Amino acid sequence: MTTTKSPLIFNIVAECPTSKARVSRMTLHHGSVDLPVFMPVGTQGTLKGMLPEQLEKLGLQIMLANTYHLGTKPGPEILEQAGGLHKFMNWNGCLLTDSGGFQMVSLLKLAEITEEGVRFQSLNEHKAEVMLTPEHSIGIQNAIGADIIMQLDDVVKTTNPNKKRIEESVHRTTRWLDRCLKAHKKPDTQNIFPIVQGTLYEDLREQSAKDHIQRDVRGFAIGGLSGGESKDDFWRMVHLSTDILPKEKPRYLMGVGFAEDLVVCCALGVDMFDCVFPTRTARFGCALTRTGQLNLKKEQFKKDFRPIDENCPCNTCKNYTRAYLSGIVTVLPVACHLITEHNLVFQMSLMKDIRESIKTNKFPQFVAKFMLDLYPDKNYPTWIRDSLSAVNIKLL
Amino acid sequence: MKFYVESLTKCSQRLGTLSEIEGKPSVAIRTPAVMLHTQKLSQGGQIPHITHEVFRLVSRKPQILQIPLAGMHTFKEAIQYYEGTISSFIGSKDSLSCLTLQDPCNITKQGHHSSLKVPIWTKNGKVYYDAKSYMDVVESFKPDMYFLLSDGDTNISSSEKRVSKSVSNTISFYKDCLERHRKSEVLKHSFVIAPVVGGYKHLAREKYIEAMLEDVRDVDGFLIDGLHNNGPETEFLEFHEIEPIVQCIVDKLPVEKLHVVQGCWNPVNIIGMVELGIDLFDTSYCHILTERSAAMTFAIEPTERTNAYEINLRDAKYVDDFQPILLGCDCLSCAIMCTITCDSLKK
Numbered sequence: 001m002t003t004t005k006s007p008l009i010f011n012i013v014a015e016c017p018t019s020k021a022r023v024s025r026m027t028l029h030h031g032s033v034d035l036p037v038f039m040p041v042g043t044q045g046t047l048k049g050m051l052p053e054q055l056e057k058l059g060l061q062i063m064l065a066n067t068y069h070l071g072t073k074p075g076p077e078i079l080e081q082a083g084g085l086h087k088f089m090n091w092n093g094c095l096l097t098d099s100g101g102f103q104m105v106s107l108l109k110l111a112e113i114t115e116e117g118v119r120f121q122s123l124n125e126h127k128a129e130v131m132l133t134p135e136h137s138i139g140i141q142n143a144i145g146a147d148i149i150m151q152l153d154d155v156v157k158t159t160n161p162n163k164k165r166i167e168e169s170v171h172r173t174t175r176w177l178d179r180c181l182k183a184h185k186k187p188d189t190q191n192i193f194p195i196v197q198g199t200l201y202e203d204l205r206e207q208s209a210k211d212h213i214q215r216d217v218r219g220f221a222i223g224g225l226s227g228g229e230s231k232d233d234f235w236r237m238v239h240l241s242t243d244i245l246p247k248e249k250p251r252y253l254m255g256v257g258f259a260e261d262l263v264v265c266c267a268l269g270v271d272m273f274d275c276v277f278p279t280r281t282a283r284f285g286c287a288l289t290r291t292g293q294l295n296l297k298k299e300q301f302k303k304d305f306r307p308i309d310e311n312c313p314c315n316t317c318k319n320y321t322r323a324y325l326s327g328i329v330t331v332l333p334v335a336c337h338l339i340t341e342h343n344l345v346f347q348m349s350l351m352k353d354i355r356e357s358i359k360t361n362k363f364p365q366f367v368a369k370f371m372l373d374l375y376p377d378k379n380y381p382t383w384i385r386d387s388l389s390a391v392n393i394k395l396l
Numbered sequence: 397m398k399f400y401v402e403s404l405t406k407c408s409q410r411l412g413t414l415s416e417i418e419g420k421p422s423v424a425i426r427t428p429a430v431m432l433h434t435q436k437l438s439q440g441g442q443i444p445h446i447t448h449e450v451f452r453l454v455s456r457k458p459q460i461l462q463i464p465l466a467g468m469h470t471f472k473e474a475i476q477y478y479e480g481t482i483s484s485f486i487g488s489k490d491s492l493s494c495l496t497l498q499d500p501c502n503i504t505k506q507g508h509h510s511s512l513k514v515p516i517w518t519k520n521g522k523v524y525y526d527a528k529s530y531m532d533v534v535e536s537f538k539p540d541m542y543f544l545l546s547d548g549d550t551n552i553s554s555s556e557k558r559v560s561k562s563v564s565n566t567i568s569f570y571k572d573c574l575e576r577h578r579k580s581e582v583l584k585h586s587f588v589i590a591p592v593v594g595g596y597k598h599l600a601r602e603k604y605i606e607a608m609l610e611d612v613r614d615v616d617g618f619l620i621d622g623l624h625n626n627g628p629e630t631e632f633l634e635f636h637e638i639e640p641i642v643q644c645i646v647d648k649l650p651v652e653k654l655h656v657v658q659g660c661w662n663p664v665n666i667i668g669m670v671e672l673g674i675d676l677f678d679t680s681y682c683h684i685l686t687e688r689s690a691a692m693t694f695a696i697e698p699t700e701r702t703n704a705y706e707i708n709l710r711d712a713k714y715v716d717d718f719q720p721i722l723l724g725c726d727c728l729s730c731a732i733m734c735t736i737t738c739d740s741l742k743k
Contacts, residue, residue: 315449319487323474334442
């Protein structure tokens with residue numbers, strides 16, 4: 001008899017007594033992750049501009065890879081032969097993959113969604129029509145072998161006003177969840193997270209969350225947000241979802257990565273985030289700081305011999321001036337690498353500060369100070385005021 | 397910085413040391429050596445694709461960075477206001493810097509000459525430098541080593557007229573730059589490398605060297621310039637094409653000084669030139685190989701098992717080949733070969 005170890009163990013370390021924020025530790029097949037966490041995106045099995053060695057040295061615990069891209073190239077067969085993506089890309093930390101469904105809808109004009117799955121025109125040379133079913137998505141994700149994998153969901157544009165279509169997507173997403181769970185071949189090492197849908201309709205979101213929490217899963221994702229909706233709608237949907245999702249399981253808000261959104265959503269009880277923004281914007285020459293973004297392409301930095309951020313511990317800030325970065329950004333890859341490293345360290349240290357402040361019982365103060373740094377004239381956007389006051393955090 | 401050579405036999409392979417470096421007393425670089433090629437465009441001062449931080453994963457030994465002015469022109473103004481040296485500006489203060497004119501990876505367009513001016517191609521197009529404007533930049537960059545200005549726009553098929561123009565321009569640059577160097581306080585510790593021009597014409601080379609040797613005090617080394625117009629073509633020059641002229645030049649140069657050759661030479665030519673007494677090369681060859689997705693796989697260490705000179709990672713047969721690039725190689729890439737596979741898959 002062998003005892004199988006659970007592929008996800010979730011322990012709450014500290015809770016904020018004021019808001020819904022919490023610090024926890026999630027132990028997966030490839031290691032532990034301190035939550036709340038921001039997961040950078042390494043679309044094709046490489047985080048552009050960074051070696052796995054560097055990411056490990058930065059203390060990164062988990063990153064995301066995209067099933068759609070990896071399923072197209074190199075394809076599940078090669079990944080299977082390589083022994084999974086971890087071995088293929090030489091990354092020993094944790095991985096999370098999406099279902100591929102989002103890219104179908106966002107990248108491809110010709111996607112058609114039926115009960116069977118998503119039909120789309122493949123990007124390969126044959127341009128053949130391909131069907132991505134829940135079973136197929138899980139099959140690819142089993143080959144990739146990420147620690148957390150996502151169910152295929154019926155993605156509707158967040159700003160789509162057709163309630164009937166959204167209602168259909170909520171029910172279909174749950175039906176597809178059951179098909180995904182049934183098709184899952186590696187339940188001992190990989191966890192499927194369901195995705196709460198329902199775009200901006202409270203009743204539908206509530207229904208979606210309530211349906212999903214009936215299933216035997218170890219964590220949940222909140223999807224269908226961060227798609228162009230107003231921030232006022234956005235935070236209310238997050239708030240509503242985290243109220244329903246069980247406290248003793250991790251909650252992952254998909255596609256969110258702006259610093260202020262991370263801070264607010266941590267207060268609303270979210271544990272995991274991902275977004276291409278910090279790494280993509282780096283490649284366009286934009287560096288993140290606690291007081292806003294620096295577009296290093298701008299003329300004003302040409303003779304600015306300060307680092308991006310004097311208090312940042314990253315290599316880029318230790319060794320390079322804004323003037324130098326300004327001269328090399330967006331021309332060839334190395335500048336992207338340098339700014340990518342800074343932006344990653346920025347995201348990771350923001351999350352670390354959030355965790356520390358919760359642990360030391362100072363989260364509300366941290367949030368207030370963070371917002372004041374960002375809005376020194378106290379012109380806080382309404383959604384920030386409202387969302388924080390919903391969880392009893394007062395701004396300075 | 398001083399250069400010490402162990403053998404004073406002309407035109408033969410030799411060992412040497414660059415040492416007594418201002419501000420870096422413990423650093424010594426053994427020759428024959430390579431400078432790390434950094435890129436032009438406005439990519440100034442970075443090894444292609446490898447940040448200085450990543451390079452430290454490969455080696456922590458001190459290195460000389462070859463910094464083409466063509467890539468640093470964009471910082472010309474900013475750096476006048478900057479207090480440190482070029483090495484610290486580009487984020488690698490522990491490295492030595494060698495300021496050069498052109499990027500050996502990029503073809504230097506022929507023609508475009510103007511009397512006593514040399515064109516370089518920057519992000520914003522063609523820019524001319526003369527002895528004065530060039531030395532202004534050298535002074536503000538404060539490199540550990542630098543090439544004097546030269547008109548090296550010659551190759552194996554250059555006409556007599558072009559070669560003779562290149563010689564007369566460069567003699568003039570040589571005098572003006574050296575005079576300026578001697579007056580310069582900030583450059584008094586910089587290692588001066590004088591380009592030797594004259595294409596493949598033995599008489600022109602001799603004429604130039606003769607003129608130069610009239611006053612060679614303060615010159616620490618020589619660059620054999622004008623063998624090619626840079627760019628990937630350099631790789632395909634045959635050793636028998638360059639051997640006679642390189643030998644003729646080395647034979648006439650003071651033996652105790654550093655001998656430099658630039659360009660993306662293939663390893664066979666590098667070995668040939670080492671045997672002729674060249675001390676310093678650069679790594680631009682690595683860049684052009686990488687650009688065509690190729691990896692060198694000939695064996696250097698006895699532990700390495702191989703049967704190919706180079707492999708092309710775009711070849712479909714590598715799609716499901718999970719071996720490192722070179723079995724037995726302990727370089728970072730062989731340890732992380734999967735990352736590179738993914739990188740090339742992206743394209």
